[in-house]
Amino acid sequence: MTIDASFPPGAVPRKRRQTAAKWETGIGHALMIFVSLLCVFPIYWMIVTSLRSESEIFSTSLWPNAADLENYRYALSAVPMVRMLVNTFIISIAVTVLQILTGILAGYAFSRWKFRGSAFIYGAVALTWLVPLQVVMIPNYLLVARLGMIDTLGALILPHFASAFAILLLVQAMRSFPTEVIEAARMDGAGHAEILWQVVVPNLRGTIASLAILVFISTWNEYFWPLLLSRSPENSVVQIGLQMFITAEGTQWGPLMAASTMASLPILLIYLLLQRQVIASFMKSGLR
């Protein structure tokens, strides 16, 4: 290392720099391969286990010897899995559509008009994320009970009618929407409803699509509300169904892994097809 001192700064021989760079990329790859394995192996192991027959469930070979669908058959018959998957699907679609609709309306109001209390309402919307679900769970539970909606799908949809995240994202997108376009539409005599649905919304397709992906995924994965509000398996979601394979007497690993695979399949499919959009929409979101 002392030799370095004899070179003027910045004049390190090219070859040396290259080998150093090569080493660094090598270490970079090694690190990334390790982290990638750490991230993906558990999911891989879930699928492999789900394809094993009962006799070889404890096998440690990294491949399934033969694809055995017995675990899937069992999981589908032991709990109303199909029903739960359909329920989860209905809820996720409904919540996605509702949040986007309420978000578009609110976003337009905030970005287009000046009105009394606008800053206050905006602040109140943004601050909702400061309220943890666990803090409001008992009053919410009581409200659902008063409405007679315990153990219904509606109870899982209603509290997610609107989200601060969707609203804030759409406000941002609409504020950066070029005003000239809107003014031009106004000159043509378009009313606000027309401008919103025929000019602004079609132009924000990208933002709305990534928002939809995100809301769908997070609703599909939702665990806390269903745990609180649903009772019977027929009116519950797939995330709750998984727990039925973990009992006090022991866990049925094969069926549990099969059910887990089914519960994550739609998400994994979306991810396989729209990987870049999914990542991009999560990045925009800051998580919630």
Next chain:
Amino acid sequence: MTELPLPTQGKMATPRPISPRQRLYRRLRPYIYLFPAVACFVIWIYEPLLQAFWLSFQQWNLLPTSPKTWVGLDNYSNIFELPKFWQALRNTFWYLVGLLPLAVLLPLAIAIFTQDLPPRSRNLYRALIFVPMIIPPVVAAAVWRWLLDPNSGIINLGFQWLGFEPIGFLSDPAIALWTITFITGWKLIGFATLILSAANASIDGSLIEASRLDGATRWEIIRDIRLPLLSPTILLLVLMVALLGAQWSFAYIHVLTEGGPLGSTTNIYYLLWQFGFGSLSVGWSSASAVILFVGFGLLAMALFALKARFTFYDD
């Protein structure tokens, strides 16, 4: 300039008279557009928040038929005397501390280390490390339960093969909390890495090149240029982890340990759940909800103040 009437501008062009009814509609229009969203927040968040506050002064067991009794501040003083509460608070703190290396430091190191990888392999790594983020939390819990099983989980089988005793990842009170923290962090690595990589990639390359020509070593560049410029993003991540980290672990706690063994994995969010739906003591649950909400709010304010003060921007 501004005083001059501009007759050609859209709104002014046709000053047709509007009826009072139309005028009223125009004034109410923003509120009509906002109504669905605001109603949702009032019904499901703000009103319940007030109700939780009110319930925190009552004694009640959640049964509609049994009476509510006003007990004043008793719930609060009882909670503060409860060792379980302090244990949960301590655990919450350790969850947050334990999450920082996984959700901030490791991703930071990865982001800095891998900035020069060829785009093709970088995209592949990106896609892979992001998978845990999108997986349902219950699935993540189930899968880790299987991997960590003391008898037949592959990780403990590996330990045994190496000649070690199997580890009770979820049954040993000294370890269980860190296991849950690890799973919570595992889900976040990919996300945090991407956020930091994006911030790192947006640093002006000429700054780096200039300091390199001035003889700065790689480490000096990281310390004096990259880290300061990444600081807003780092603080944002720390903020998110500090505010939401303990909440994210709820599903793992519920599926994997139910707060045990010996309360070692119970954090404050899980304690609320236990009070409310385990022992049906609405008053206690609501009182700890109020304590949590106030504490959470103070923490958030402190962190935002810190963020405003210490971040350093490129412009």
